[in-house]
Amino acid sequence: MPRNRNNQIDPAAPRCPIDYALTLVGDRWSLLVVRNMVLLGMRRYSEFLAAPEGISTNILANRLRSLQECGLIKKYPDPVDRKAAIYLPTDKGLELMPILVEMLRWGSKNLANPMITDEVTRALKGNTAPLLTRIERTIRAERAALQS
């Protein structure tokens, strides 16, 4: 894997976009963390740990670090509790949403009992754009509030 001086993957190297995506988030856990942020509204370490799939704590710490290194998420200090942290997707992370949506579609089609919120069910039936722009707006607003 070609990485530059900061142990980051070189985005200038010519390569297949699918290979690039899979190098960054092609594992069992990274996209689940993004799902938890984007679709389930999770923000904190303890919430990700408590997600139904049961990620273990060292793996979670590792993925939160690598997602930050890839520029997909960012860690903010909690303004009211200095020992707590808030994790939010960056714009590059938000742009993963269409991939999640297609996984939702595919999985829903191939599962007898897909567990998704009514909101997502409705969005998948019609147009997903409104849901995605709403999520995007919400998270951008949270970022702005934490940035100041």
Added chain:
Amino acid sequence: MPRNRNNQIDPAAPRCPIDYALTLVGDRWSLLVVRNMVLLGMRRYSEFLAAPEGISTNILANRLRSLQECGLIKKYPDPVDRKAAIYLPTDKGLELMPILVEMLRWGSKNLANPMITDEVTRALKGNTAPLLTRIERTIRAERAALQS
């Protein structure tokens, strides 16, 4: 991971569709094999081995087996060379194409030098549906020819 008597993942168990997708193809190599079949027209073990990402032979054998177990691909004996095999995606495997397309979009946007065919570039600029239906038709025809 809940699996039934055949070591298959139980599609009746209630679970998140994204989690399901990631359980089947959430690793560095499975979706690359599907990409190679669907977008690059590869059909044989030796072709997958020679793909630019450099999968190693034991991992390739392992993924071809697990993709078959998941019902995403199928192995056919080569009708003219009895020592050779032809791998093709099933319909369930073809349905992964929208996920690949979104990865193509995302990766292309975030790479300075995305390596994709002109055909794919053009499809991403406009409507991808024609490309996908053409691939689907081609592969269905190949399957039909091998089935008989």
Added chain:
DNA sequence: TTTGTTAACTTGCGAAATGCAAGCCATATC
């Protein structure tokens, strides 16, 4: 018909990643 070649794997083994449990440490609360 022997000899070599090709296609598709399997095996062995060291290295890295994973998963579980326990421990740690800086806040924050009582």
Added chain:
DNA sequence: GATATGGCTTGCATTTCGCAAGTTAACAAA
């Protein structure tokens, strides 16, 4: 001052990965 909380790190056994080498059946050429 004592306890609790949030967010981790560490140790260690197990699993998976990646590389190299070996295997086997089918074909091809001499």
